[in-house]
Amino acid sequence: MVEQTQTRLDLTFRALGDHTRRAMLERLSRGELTVSELAAPYRMSLAAASKHIQTLERAGLVKRTVRGRIHYVRIDPRPLERADDWLRAYERLWDTRIERLAELLRHPDNNPSDSE
């Protein structure tokens, strides 16, 4: 189960590691698009765009529905939520307000504004 979660996160983060795929997700966050609409703004072949869409599909980030001869793509936000859950576990590392508050709770006599 842990292994499955790890593999899913691997696929999600790898799918997000490309600016064209992130731009596709950005557009899909506003609503469903056909594969042709999704591919249109990019200076690439439909085949190259399809490959990006397949990578997003494998990561579970998009779902494809075929109606007639048209392929529709919509976003599935669940893997984004899991990726965000992973990242938020490290929030204390960058959110110094949280870190300072934790420090104050550990040593209530220290005034954090005294420290550098």
Add this chain to the structure above:
Amino acid sequence: MVEQTQTRLDLTFRALGDHTRRAMLERLSRGELTVSELAAPYRMSLAAASKHIQTLERAGLVKRTVRGRIHYVRIDPRPLERADDWLRAYERLWDTRIERLAELLRHPDNNPSDSE
């Protein structure tokens, strides 16, 4: 500038797309480690572990300091924060409470509990 941000995010998300590298970051979040300490728990050569550390370095996720003959590695959380900023822009897609609240603000006469 936008392009640089995109390239950085590419490197960050790709570096996170591997469970060994995520496990390394998890251990580094608790404090600095030497390269050998960092490599020790994994069934892989020091060379393979070093390659993972280099990928993390290129993404700016870790910094290396050499003291004497020992290489020390520590986490730099800033790229994690930027990745999280990107993901949080999509929070409304999975956080249905936020979506329902927004819906209620748009149409105050609709009681969301009436809808399915």
